[in-house]
Amino acid sequence: MTSSNRAIVDGMLAKFEDVWGVLDQLFGSLGPDDCLRPHGPDWTMADPPYHISYFDRELAAIPIERGTDVPESEQTAWRNLNELNAWNEKMFAQRPDGQIAQWNMDGMRASRDRLRSLMQT
Numbered sequence: 001m002t003s004s005n006r007a008i009v010d011g012m013l014a015k016f017e018d019v020w021g022v023l024d025q026l027f028g029s030l031g032p033d034d035c036l037r038p039h040g041p042d043w044t045m046a047d048p049p050y051h052i053s054y055f056d057r058e059l060a061a062i063p064i065e066r067g068t069d070v071p072e073s074e075q076t077a078w079r080n081l082n083e084l085n086a087w088n089e090k091m092f093a094q095r096p097d098g099q100i101a102q103w104n105m106d107g108m109r110a111s112r113d114r115l116r117s118l119m120q121t
Contacts, residue, residue, distance in 0.1 A: 009119055012119070013119045013120070023049075023052070023108075027048075027049055035101040046100075046101035047104070049101070049104040049107070049108040050092070050099070050104040051088070052108045052111070053104065053108040053110065053111040054091045054094075054111070055111075056108075056112060056114075056115050057111040057114065060115050061115045061118060064115075064119075065118065
């Protein structure tokens with residue numbers, strides 16, 4: 001990686017760290033009862049960390065790991081909000097039954113650590 005590219009990646013990582021810090025403060029301030037509060041029409045406050053974990057994994061970490069040699073049949077593009085919502089529904093359907101909010105937080109941190117590691121190399 002060239003020094004100018006390294007500077008760009010380091011700048012992006014610094015911005016991610018800022019956002020991650022804010023998310024940690026927000027989710028860390030929630031108690032068990034808060035996690036049951038609605039977040040939009042379909043989610044509770046325990047759901048965003050799960051969403052962030054698979055979003056970071058599927059749309060950032062895995063593509064970085066795979067690079068540009070991805071068969072077209074495995075590339076994903078959504079043409080509208082309905083397709084994006086269907087993808088989110090598919091991802092939520094993969095969540096284990098009975099998953100507690102702490103597991104969602106752990107998954108979010110694991111995806112973040114994976115992305116951080118990729119960006120630091």
